[in-house]
Amino acid sequence: MTTSVPAETDVLVIGAGPAGSAAAAWAARFGLDVVLADTKTFPRDKTCGDGLTPRAVHELQNLGLGDWLATQPRNLGLRAAGFKQTLLLPWPGGTLPNYGSAVPRMELDAKIREVALDSGAIPADGYRAVDVVKENDRVVAVIFEIREDGKRVTKEIRCKRLVVADGAKSQLGRSLGREWHKDTAYGVAGRAYIDSGRSNDKWISSHLELRGEKNEVLSGYGWIFPLADGEVNIGVGTLATNKRPADINLRTLTELYTKQQRELWELDGELKNFSSALLPMGGAVSNIAGKNWMFIGDAAGCVNPLNGEGIDYGLETGHIAAEMLADTANNPNADLTHLWPGELSVQYGTAFSIARRIAGLLTVPGFINTFGPVGMRSKSLMTIALRVMGNLVTEEDKDATAKLWRTAGKFSLKLDNRPPFS
Numbered sequence: 540m541t542t543s544v545p546a547e548t549d550v551l552v553i554g555a556g557p558a559g560s561a562a563a564a565w566a567a568r569f570g571l572d573v574v575l576a577d578t579k580t581f582p583r584d585k586t587c588g589d590g591l592t593p594r595a596v597h598e599l600q601n602l603g604l605g606d607w608l609a610t611q612p613r614n615l616g617l618r619a620a621g622f623k624q625t626l627l628l629p630w631p632g633g634t635l636p637n638y639g640s641a642v643p644r645m646e647l648d649a650k651i652r653e654v655a656l657d658s659g660a661i662p663a664d665g666y667r668a669v670d671v672v673k674e675n676d677r678v679v680a681v682i683f684e685i686r687e688d689g690k691r692v693t694k695e696i697r698c699k700r701l702v703v704a705d706g707a708k709s710q711l712g713r714s715l716g717r718e719w720h721k722d723t724a725y726g727v728a729g730r731a732y733i734d735s736g737r738s739n740d741k742w743i744s745s746h747l748e749l750r751g752e753k754n755e756v757l758s759g760y761g762w763i764f765p766l767a768d769g770e771v772n773i774g775v776g777t778l779a780t781n782k783r784p785a786d787i788n789l790r791t792l793t794e795l796y797t798k799q800q801r802e803l804w805e806l807d808g809e810l811k812n813f814s815s816a817l818l819p820m821g822g823a824v825s826n827i828a829g830k831n832w833m834f835i836g837d838a839a840g841c842v843n844p845l846n847g848e849g850i851d852y853g854l855e856t857g858h859i860a861a862e863m864l865a866d867t868a869n870n871p872n873a874d875l876t877h878l879w880p881g882e883l884s885v886q887y888g889t890a891f892s893i894a895r896r897i898a899g900l901l902t903v904p905g906f907i908n909t910f911g912p913v914g915m916r917s918k919s920l921m922t923i924a925l926r927v928m929g930n931l932v933t934e935e936d937k938d939a940t941a942k943l944w945r946t947a948g949k950f951s952l953k954l955d956n957r958p959p960f961s
């Protein structure tokens with residue numbers, strides 16, 4: 540496999556998660572030569588809740604995965620539970636599909652990568668990007684570490700343009716001056732798999748009243764996403780900032796939450812494959828582009844601050860990045876330094892600004908305890924919350940909730956000391 544990797548390409552994409560594979564697929568479809576490099580070989584696991592919002596479903600359909608998705612579980616919306624209430628909140632539909640899904644990342648990511656390769660991208664598996672080579676403000680090559688005949692060797696791939704999609708930690712970000720601002724709310728979450736008699740349930744479930752060992756309400760939430768294969772994805776997540784770090788042990792909490800849900804969800808046996816991660820959110824990342832490079836997906840902080848979902852943003856930012864690369868392919872003076880953050884601000888700036896402001900409030904001790912019961916008493920309020928929290932408001936939506944959300948976003952943006960992506 541390593542011998543067929545070209546020494547140079549138009550577009551080099553680092554990371555074959557949803558963002559990188561989507562970027563590679565679209566760029567190849569737009570006629571560009573693409574190499575898609577990943578440190579891992581596929582299929583590979585990725586710490587995730589595996590939930591696909593209608594927005595993610597929409598982008599997967601655009602990629603041509605509609606028939607495959609039809610064979611996957613389909614969920615109708617969110618079952619929100621807590622504070623003595625259980626509400627069934629259907630996905631709102633409108634300009635987006637009215638259903639979601641959940642597919643283990645081991646399978647999903649391999650499938651999206653397959654689409655990229657079918658579209659013409661060339662894989663570079665087992666290629667770990669460790670540094671870049673620059674000439675006059677441009678990245679002209681990426682240096683990789685790979686294993687050859689049991690030895691670690693370095694390889695270089697030269698490129699005209701570089702797309703960095705190497706996830707939340709973004710190793711390559713260190714070489715390119717990327718900065719993650721943890722004074723803005725970020726996610727802290729862990730997940731595992733477990734057998735369940737209810738793996739065919741048609742609703743993804745979130746427990747907004749997460750209780751600790753002493754029955755105290757914790758700031759955070761638990762989730763159970765049915766996978767329709769005899770298993771569910773079970774996890775817990777919370778929000779944190781530098782000022783208010785998350786004071787929880789995710790593994791212990793996931794075990795406790797599993798114990799609390801065991802009977803109701805007919806959970807059977809032990810937790811499998813527990814893992815956890817931190818998540819940059821709401822565009823709280825600076826220096827996400829340079830003259831001929833751009834960061835996308837988690838590497839650019841494109842995760843919804845209110846529910847930790849980022850597969851949809853990964854797919855979307857991959858798509859939009861490829862469009863920009865195609866549009867500027869024949870312009871030697873094109874400079875992505877401001878073009879790319881500008882485009883991300885247009886797409887997500889207002890929604891991220893207001894969402895991360897609310898996320899910051901959720902880290903305040905006692906906030907959930909005080910406002911959780913109020914919210915859960917009103918199905919209409921929670922329906923609105925699901926829609927805005929799930930990023931299910933599109934530019935085409937003209938109803939009162941959409942208008943209010945956009946206005947609040949614009950107002951919030953004006954108050955931001957450091958707006959998203961700056």
Ligand SMILES: Cc1cc2nc3c(=O)[nH]c(=O)nc-3n(C[C@H](O)[C@H](O)[C@H](O)COP(=O)(O)OP(=O)(O)OC[C@H]3O[C@@H](n4cnc5c(N)ncnc54)[C@H](O)[C@@H]3O)c2cc1C
Pocket residue numbers: 553554555556557558559576577578579585586587588589590591592595666667668669704705706707709710711728729730774815816817818835836837838841842847848849850851853
């Ligand atoms: C516990 C948890 C639960 C979550 N639940 C959900 C959910 O239910 N729904 C949802 O939409 N989102 C969820 N998310 C967020 C979601 O996982 C991410 O937003 C999404 O994976 C982002 O995709 P990406 O392509 O940007 O990055 P990734 O999926 O992280 O892909 C990055 C890729 O880059 C590769 N890579 C890394 N470093 C290098 C390197 N140096 N060289 C080459 N390759 C490299 C990695 O191997 C990987 O394949 C969750 C996150 C966590 C932590």
